[in-house]
Amino acid sequence: MALTWRERLVAEPEWADIGRWPFVDIHQLPRENRRVFMTNQQAVALVLSGQSMTKVSQTVNLSVARISQLMNRCLNGEEDEPPALSRGLIPHQRIVSPVRVSPLSTLTEESGARCGFQHLLATVPGLKEHLLKHIRHAANRSRRGQNLKPRALHAVFITYLESQNWPRNTYPFTSVSRGYESIRRFLRHELASHQMPKLANRVIGARLPPVRAFQEIHIDEATVDCHGSVAVILHGQMTPHRLARISILLARDIGTGCYLGATIALSTHPNSADILALLEQLIQPWEPMTLTAPGLSYAAQAGFPSAMGEVYVRPSFGILRLDNALAHLSHPVRRMICDHLGATCNFGLPKNPKARAMVEQAFRKLNVDIHRLPSSTGTSPVDPLKEPLKNRKKAPLLSLNALEQALSVLLTEHNLQPMKSMGGVSPMEQTRYQMANHLLPLRAPNPFPGLKPFERQQVVTVRQGFSADAPRINFEGCQYKGGAIDDFALLNQRVHIIYDIRDIRTLEVTTLNGRHLGTVWAPKTWQRYAHSVSLRKRINALIRAHVLSARDPLGGYFDYTLTHRHLPKEALTLLRIDDHQTDIADSVLPETELARTTRSSKELDEALSKLPDWSPGMVRKRKNVG
Numbered sequence: 001m002a003l004t005w006r007e008r009l010v011a012e013p014e015w016a017d018i019g020r021w022p023f024v025d026i027h028q029l030p031r032e033n034r035r036v037f038m039t040n041q042q043a044v045a046l047v048l049s050g051q052s053m054t055k056v057s058q059t060v061n062l063s064v065a066r067i068s069q070l071m072n073r074c075l076n077g078e079e080d081e082p083p084a085l086s087r088g089l090i091p092h093q094r095i096v097s098p099v100r101v102s103p104l105s106t107l108t109e110e111s112g113a114r115c116g117f118q119h120l121l122a123t124v125p126g127l128k129e130h131l132l133k134h135i136r137h138a139a140n141r142s143r144r145g146q147n148l149k150p151r152a153l154h155a156v157f158i159t160y161l162e163s164q165n166w167p168r169n170t171y172p173f174t175s176v177s178r179g180y181e182s183i184r185r186f187l188r189h190e191l192a193s194h195q196m197p198k199l200a201n202r203v204i205g206a207r208l209p210p211v212r213a214f215q216e217i218h219i220d221e222a223t224v225d226c227h228g229s230v231a232v233i234l235h236g237q238m239t240p241h242r243l244a245r246i247s248i249l250l251a252r253d254i255g256t257g258c259y260l261g262a263t264i265a266l267s268t269h270p271n272s273a274d275i276l277a278l279l280e281q282l283i284q285p286w287e288p289m290t291l292t293a294p295g296l297s298y299a300a301q302a303g304f305p306s307a308m309g310e311v312y313v314r315p316s317f318g319i320l321r322l323d324n325a326l327a328h329l330s331h332p333v334r335r336m337i338c339d340h341l342g343a344t345c346n347f348g349l350p351k352n353p354k355a356r357a358m359v360e361q362a363f364r365k366l367n368v369d370i371h372r373l374p375s376s377t378g379t380s381p382v383d384p385l386k387e388p389l390k391n392r393k394k395a396p397l398l399s400l401n402a403l404e405q406a407l408s409v410l411l412t413e414h415n416l417q418p419m420k421s422m423g424g425v426s427p428m429e430q431t432r433y434q435m436a437n438h439l440l441p442l443r444a445p446n447p448f449p450g451l452k453p454f455e456r457q458q459v460v461t462v463r464q465g466f467s468a469d470a471p472r473i474n475f476e477g478c479q480y481k482g483g484a485i486d487d488f489a490l491l492n493q494r495v496h497i498i499y500d501i502r503d504i505r506t507l508e509v510t511t512l513n514g515r516h517l518g519t520v521w522a523p524k525t526w527q528r529y530a531h532s533v534s535l536r537k538r539i540n541a542l543i544r545a546h547v548l549s550a551r552d553p554l555g556g557y558f559d560y561t562l563t564h565r566h567l568p569k570e571a572l573t574l575l576r577i578d579d580h581q582t583d584i585a586d587s588v589l590p591e592t593e594l595a596r597t598t599r600s601s602k603e604l605d606e607a608l609s610k611l612p613d614w615s616p617g618m619v620r621k622r623k624n625v626g
Contacts, residue, residue: 005075008083009048010458012331015075018045021085033091040089043067044074080272080326104171116171117182120161130160135187139194148191150184157183210255213434215318217260217343218359219278219328221249221270224407225367227375227387227568228400240395244268244568245377248366248407249278252359253305256434257419258427259362261286261304262411264404266572272330273501273532276453279336281306282317283443291409293402302412305431316441317343324350336453342443362414369410373398454500459512462490473497473520475507476533477540484509484518503530528554 009016018041026034039060044067046056053064060067073088073095084095100115121128134156137145146152158178172179210216228243247265252258261281265274286307288298306312320343322328328347337343348355370376371385375396378386387396415428422430434440458475462485465472471491472479485495495517498508505527509517521527531539531554539557542548548556 003075003077003079005071008075008077011079011456015083015085016048018048022087024086024090029090036091037089040070040091044070044089047071078326080330082329105174106167106171107169107174110174113171113175113179117179117186120172120179124161124164124166127157127160127164131157131186132190135190136194139191148187150180150187153187154178154180154183210318212438213253213255213258213431213440214315216254216321217251217282217317217319218254218321218356219249219251219275220323220356220359220363221247221265221274221325222363223247223268224370224403225377225379226370226373226398226403227377227396228398228403229395230400230572241565242392242395242568243400244572246400246403246572247274248363249274250359250362250411251278251282252362253427253431254358256427256430257358257422258305258415258431259411261306262407264407270327271534272327272333273454273534275327275330275333276336279333279341280453282341283314285309285312288412289405289408291405293405296402296405296409298409298412299416301428302409302416303428304412304415305428308432308435311432311435313435313440314443315435316443317341319344319346321346321348321356323348323353323356332453340453365414366407366410369406452500454502455498456501457496457498459494460497461492461494464491473507473509475499476504476536478522478526478536480507480520480522482509482518482520484520490517501533504533504536505530525550525552526554528552529558 003011014020024037026037029037039062043056043060043062046059047053047067051059053067056062056067057064070088074085075083075088077083087093088095098115100119102111103109104116104119105111105113121131131153134145134148134153136142138148158172161172166173223245224247225245227245229240230243245268247268247270248262249265249270250262251260253260261278263274263278263281265271267274281304284306286304288303288307291297320337320341322345324347327333334345337345353360367379371378371383374391375387375398376385378384416426418424418426425433460473460475462471462473465479465481470481471485471488472481473485473495474480475497494512496510496512497520498510499506505522507520509520511517526536535557539548539553542557542560543550543553548560
């Protein structure tokens with residue numbers, strides 16, 4: 001999700017202090033750029049201190065548009081990506097790699113040659129590989145190569161375009177040089193990359209594996225190699241539908257080999273909220289699922305260490321190893337690990353999964369059982385265990401609920417199995433023994449007072465409503481009202497709002513000096529379902545595209561998803577809507593077995609009585625975000 005510079009300061013308030021930005025030595029810049037850099041730095045610092053752009057414009061003698069452009073260069077960007085910060089203050093510094101958007105120039109329509117050569121490399125089939133082959137032969141001094149010069153490579157370039165019947169009225173044939181300068185720079189860059197001396201492979205010294213519990217924890221996520229199904233009850237008929245694959249997030253202790261927590265994400269690409277839900281399981285007591293699938297049951301004392309009760313002595317976590325996924329690098333995840341858990345983040349080296357071998361081993365072991373299911377996707381497209389094409393035309397017999405229960409049983413059973421590396425002791429026994437006999441460091445009850453992991457805080461202004469007695473707060477495209485802001489002394493005053501990103505139907509309002517005012521509510525059209533910030537943004541985008549009506553946005557989004565329920569991803573989206581209303585005629589229920597379409601209400605009631613009770617409220621219990 002892209003953030004403006006104001007939203008960036010709300011999500012990551014530490015960047016409001018320009019002293020925390022990366023230091024840039026102006027003596028390393030060209031002389032003609034030093035004064036411009038200092039002016040840009042002063043303008044941004046004044047805006048961050050709270051001054052208006054108009055006043056800053058008069059102080060530094062820059063236009064308001066230029067100051068706004070500087071703030072966007074420094075702080076704009078995706079939520080899970082770091083902002084440019086000080087790099088945006090350097091004159092002529094390229095922040096984003098250029099990409100050609102407009103069509104290439106022709107003899108009748110001139111559109112410039114900017115990024116035209118890169119566009120040719122990306123669109124003409126085999127052009128880049130053909131040029132690189134000649135450059136590699138020249139760099140390696142191959143007998144099949146030649147001593148390449150820009151003019152020779154340019155001739156190869158033009159000859160290849162002519163062999164591909166490239167239009168003669170399109171770039172590069174529309175320019176006098178025909179892309180000669182671009183070829184020259186491309187040759188110089190590629191020759192330099194091929195002729196650079198190869199450095200020795202990095203040698204990573206062996207380290208002693210941790211033996212103490214909670215000293216090192218590996219966290220990762222993987223897509224479950226299996227499809228599930230869901231039964232949609234619509235107009236009195238129950239129809240099964242195929243779901244897209246889900247993801248499982250797992251945390252494993254290295255000292256004992258014990259699984260510490262696991263959660264399910266209703267997506268193939270978990271986001272930062274899913275990571276927060278897994279981290280919260282490390283400190284919250286584990287609750288077993290109600291098993292309704294035939295043949296599944298928990299063994300005695302099965303579970304995660306957090307289910308031990310008083311024996312689980314609030315341990316302190318050491319290092320949490322994650323990969324370099326953007327969801328792991330987000331600010332909320334780092335704040336949860338460092339401030340709330342008091343642990344250390346370690347994102348490791350890119351493309352080096354061996355550093356988290358224990359959790360990768362866990363996924364590989366889990367797939368042994370997952371691939372036994374008939375709806376398995378297999379380990380590769382040619383895996384004979386893959387679901388046959390004739391079965392993929394219908395919904396799988398395995399329901400989403402049964403798949404979650406099977407995963408829960410498999411993970412908890414592992415903690416009770418004796419391990420050779422532990423001398424024949426199970427991970428749970430080893431964890432219980434260390435907590436009872438070893439001097440494990442403990443975590444403080446409230447290590448970081450402040451917001452909870454899923455809570456966010458923002459400063460807004462109380463505005464005058466359309467009627468004289470209805471002050472309002474504008475937040476995410478809605479007007480929130482309530483008795484907490486009915487005092488007219490609050491009009492045009494700035495207040496703090498605190499909200500849970502999983503459910504933004506209500507906001508807690510406090511004054512800037514910390515006095516609690518109360519709760520404000522979203523309009524009734526947004527009270528039908530509990531919804532998250534990301535779901536609100538998606539619905540507003542559909543409203544702007546005239547796909548949904550603003551009269552009943554949540555109900556319209558539910559109907560829109562039901563209309564497209566034949567698509568596996570849209571069917572999975574149905575489970576993200578948290579419905580607590582009892583007057584909804586249409587509902588969604590995960591099936592325990594393939595349901596047959598019923599015609600009489602009596603047969604339908606009997607079929608529903610055999611299904612486990614369920615509502616989309618299970619999404620909140622699983623602590624996932626829609």
